[in-house]
Amino acid sequence: MNLELSEEQEAVRRLAEDFVAREVTPHAVAWDRAEEVDRAIVKKLGSVGFLGLTLPEEYGGSGGDHLAYCLVTEELGRGDSSVRGIVSVSLGLVAKTVAAWGGEEQKREWLPRLASGEALGCFGLTEPGTGSDAGNLATRAVRDGDDYLVSGTKMFITNGTWAEVVLLFARTGDTPGHKGVSAFLVPTDSPGLTRRAIHGKLGLRGQATAELVLENVRVPASAMLGPEGKGFAVAMSALAKGRMSVAAGCVGIAQAALDAAVRYAGEREQFGKPIASYQLVQELISDIAVDVDAARLLTWRVADLIDRGQDFATAASKAKLYASEAAVRAANNALQVFGGYGYIDEYPVGKLLRDARVMTLYEGTSQIQKLIIGRALTGVSAF
Ligand code: FAD
Numbered sequence: 218m219n220l221e222l223s224e225e226q227e228a229v230r231r232l233a234e235d236f237v238a239r240e241v242t243p244h245a246v247a248w249d250r251a252e253e254v255d256r257a258i259v260k261k262l263g264s265v266g267f268l269g270l271t272l273p274e275e276y277g278g279s280g281g282d283h284l285a286y287c288l289v290t291e292e293l294g295r296g297d298s299s300v301r302g303i304v305s306v307s308l309g310l311v312a313k314t315v316a317a318w319g320g321e322e323q324k325r326e327w328l329p330r331l332a333s334g335e336a337l338g339c340f341g342l343t344e345p346g347t348g349s350d351a352g353n354l355a356t357r358a359v360r361d362g363d364d365y366l367v368s369g370t371k372m373f374i375t376n377g378t379w380a381e382v383v384l385l386f387a388r389t390g391d392t393p394g395h396k397g398v399s400a401f402l403v404p405t406d407s408p409g410l411t412r413r414a415i416h417g418k419l420g421l422r423g424q425a426t427a428e429l430v431l432e433n434v435r436v437p438a439s440a441m442l443g444p445e446g447k448g449f450a451v452a453m454s455a456l457a458k459g460r461m462s463v464a465a466g467c468v469g470i471a472q473a474a475l476d477a478a479v480r481y482a483g484e485r486e487q488f489g490k491p492i493a494s495y496q497l498v499q500e501l502i503s504d505i506a507v508d509v510d511a512a513r514l515l516t517w518r519v520a521d522l523i524d525r526g527q528d529f530a531t532a533a534s535k536a537k538l539y540a541s542e543a544a545v546r547a548a549n550n551a552l553q554v555f556g557g558y559g560y561i562d563e564y565p566v567g568k569l570l571r572d573a574r575v576m577t578l579y580e581g582t583s584q585i586q587k588l589i590i591g592r593a594l595t596g597v598s599a600f
Pocket residue numbers: 306339340341342343347348349350372373374375376418421426575578579580581582583584585588599600
């Protein structure tokens with residue numbers, strides 16, 4: 218694997234760094250306090266091509282490889298994980314899945330709008346009763362002529378109150394377990410679909426997280442994504458690539474923690490010297506630095522495997538597991554360097570820790586990643 222960035226990749230990284238410095242970082246604390254990112258950011262993300270990365274140009278995408286996608290995601294995560302999540306879900310979980318599984322009409326209908334930011338996507342898998350055991354979901358889609366009538370509740374849906382379309386997973390037919398699940402692209406203004414914003418999150422407070430309730434929502438059969446009964450495979454393929462995106466966002470958090478800790482340690486004086494001169498403070502900083510590098514290398518490896526058409530699912534679980542735990546550790550270590558100032562939100566590191574915490578929970582908890590890795594190594598499913 219070549220660890221040098223190409224000129225093109227470096228240009229994309231710089232574009233993302235400039236964008237984040239101008240459009241994201243200056244507002245991140247205010248958005249966190251207000252519990253709402255300014256929605257204007259979506260169009261801005263679309264206009265610089267960040268919502269269309271890796272998507273084919275014929276469908277409005279901006280092309281690029283998965284390493285470039287990681288670089289942009291890292292910079293966004295460095296600035297504000299709430300904004301990073303908007304892209305990871307709308308592009309990473311929805312648009313890329315439409316590109317991979319969609320028919321020509323579905324691609325033409327949704328990809329140009331999702332890539333430009335004219336429409337936003339959300340991913341409706343989790344339910345109040347099923348999180349880790351997602352294949353056991355209860356939402357039902359019952360055939361009615363040329364349509365399906367869909368009823369059920371989806372929980373913790375990122376972009377939920379903002380999105381124009383939900384990639385929704387529902388049970389079709391009577392087959393129990395994950396084999397009876399199908400995927401649908403459902404416009405969120407469909408009659409019978411209501412949304413309730415979820416407030417009071419520990420982190421990612423700027424993000425529009427919602428509960429979606431569907432009561433006999435009429436969905437044409439042509440909105441099914443992928444074959445009937447293959448919805449769980451659609452979801453798992455989306456999440457495998459999504460985990461790379463979460464991992465890249467975590468690298469961004471850890472890098473931001475490192476930048477902040479080094480800067481503060483040089484400025485803050487105690488016992489007549491900068492705290493950077495104390496070995497125990499340097500230990501905190503060097504632990505963060507090793508976590509940044511290790512998480513970044515694991516994440517880039519996933520991008521490299523995808524771009525070379527190799528199997529990447531286990532590598533993605535390893536990267537997501539390591540990078541999410543590393544982001545929590547790094548933000549916590551940075552908070553220690555800041556002392557009491559780390560505990561108030563005028564300084565950046567408390568938010569990094571709050572935002573990092575959920576990364577070990579969503580798109581498969583750390584325990585679930587370990588079961589995926591363990592199954593790949595032993596051949597035995599321990600779920
Ligand atoms: P549970 O599955 O109930 O797990 C509880 C605990 O039990 C965890 O520690 C877990 O690791 C452990 N556990 C469960 N099963 C096992 C096992 N077999 N072995 C060992 N331990 C086990 N979902 C979406 O569909 N779309 C979204 O956009 C989305 N965004 C989210 C945003 C936020 C902010 C949050 C908090 C969640 C989001 N989720 C989303 C849901 C998220 O993916 C789930 O919360 C996650 O999968 C865990 O499910 P759960 O919360 O039901 O926990």
